[in-house]
Amino acid sequence: MKAAVITRYGPPDVVQVREVERPIPQDNEVLVRVRASTVSAADWRIRKADPFVVRFFAGLLRPTKIQIGGMELAGTVESVGQAVTRFAAGDEVFGGTLFKLGTHAEYVCVPEALLAMKPVNLPLEEAAAVFFGGMTVLGFLANAKIQPGDRVLVYGASGSVGVFAVQVAKHFGAHVTAVCSTANLELVKSLGADEGVDYTKEDFSGAGRVYDMIFDTVGKSGYWRSLRSLKRGGYYILVAGLGMEWFVVSVLGSVLGGMWASVTGAAKVVGAPKRGETTERLLFLKELIEAGKLKTVIERRYSLDEIAAAHRHAEAGHKKGHVLIVLEPTC
Numbered sequence: 001m002k003a004a005v006i007t008r009y010g011p012p013d014v015v016q017v018r019e020v021e022r023p024i025p026q027d028n029e030v031l032v033r034v035r036a037s038t039v040s041a042a043d044w045r046i047r048k049a050d051p052f053v054v055r056f057f058a059g060l061l062r063p064t065k066i067q068i069g070g071m072e073l074a075g076t077v078e079s080v081g082q083a084v085t086r087f088a089a090g091d092e093v094f095g096g097t098l099f100k101l102g103t104h105a106e107y108v109c110v111p112e113a114l115l116a117m118k119p120v121n122l123p124l125e126e127a128a129a130v131f132f133g134g135m136t137v138l139g140f141l142a143n144a145k146i147q148p149g150d151r152v153l154v155y156g157a158s159g160s161v162g163v164f165a166v167q168v169a170k171h172f173g174a175h176v177t178a179v180c181s182t183a184n185l186e187l188v189k190s191l192g193a194d195e196g197v198d199y200t201k202e203d204f205s206g207a208g209r210v211y212d213m214i215f216d217t218v219g220k221s222g223y224w225r226s227l228r229s230l231k232r233g234g235y236y237i238l239v240a241g242l243g244m245e246w247f248v249v250s251v252l253g254s255v256l257g258g259m260w261a262s263v264t265g266a267a268k269v270v271g272a273p274k275r276g277e278t279t280e281r282l283l284f285l286k287e288l289i290e291a292g293k294l295k296t297v298i299e300r301r302y303s304l305d306e307i308a309a310a311h312r313h314a315e316a317g318h319k320k321g322h323v324l325i326v327l328e329p330t331c
Helices: 041-048 053-060 122-128 133-143 162-171 180-190 225-228 243-264 278-290 304-315
Strands: 002-006 015-019 029-038 071-078 091-094 107-111 115-117 153-156 175-180 195-198 211-216 230-238 267-272 298-303 320-324
Touching: 002 053, 002 304, 015 107, 015 304, 029 122, 041 053, 041 304, 071 107, 071 122, 071 133, 091 122, 091 133, 115 278, 122 133, 122 298, 122 320, 133 162, 133 230, 133 267, 133 278, 153 162, 162 175, 162 278, 175 180, 225 230, 278 298, 298 304, 304 320
Parallel strands: 153 175, 153 211, 175 195, 211 230, 230 267, 298 320
Antiparallel strands: 002 015, 029 071, 029 107, 029 320, 071 091, 091 115
16 A cells, blocks of 8 residues: 655654555454545654653654554445454544554554444544544643633643634634734634634733633643733643743643642643543534534645645745645545
């Protein structure tokens, strides 16, 4: 089968399409023929080994433990392991592989718990753009205990996590302020945001607004700046960011700042999603999509042979929603 293989750490061109052996599913796994996947921040960070800690789980000198990227997918069940009960050959499914990755390939083995039947009202290839953003948002909100009427600020609201943060927060009854660039204000409002803040023209922390929750999807809101706009005891969610600076801020800053905030009662810092309930959360996302309460945002589509270009665009940091890798276009 064809797969996009990361041959070494470096720029987008180190990702090369090669012939590799088709995987064989274990007892609890489903072999999926991939119709589409995405290029997310996790993919290009692993490719670049940025931050450096990536090397500790991908391979110290070169990627040996993770060589095929891709965390989410949609496709057709090819075969199932002996213990699989929810799926059969021919089923159209969507889901992901978490940090095992491997979906930038014609076939991938996925644990049964990480898959669900495709939403009936969503084209198969677009269903590939649900797992990463949707599951990330639900995992973090499970720790933050969002309530109806909460005033929530989503920073980075037009990205692959942000578009779901806006919509899911609205579903739970929050008043949502979305921070993004000028070009994306109409997009976030179309997703349900009550207000939009253009970060190129306005500092959200200087407007005098106070929020119950600040959901930073890109690691750029600024820890102390955010606390100024957060009510006492509110939640500060830090999902992701860029490079070593983000690692220092998110890991060390969240630990030290979280300890300080906890002791003083200034804020509750959420630096990791709540584990578990994977299948339940995926089914919940499916229900929201089928009820018309959640939609995907697809900015660009690339073929597998164009994987380097997809990496290059995603890494630039200004994409709207998701970048798809389409292995077998729908008719």
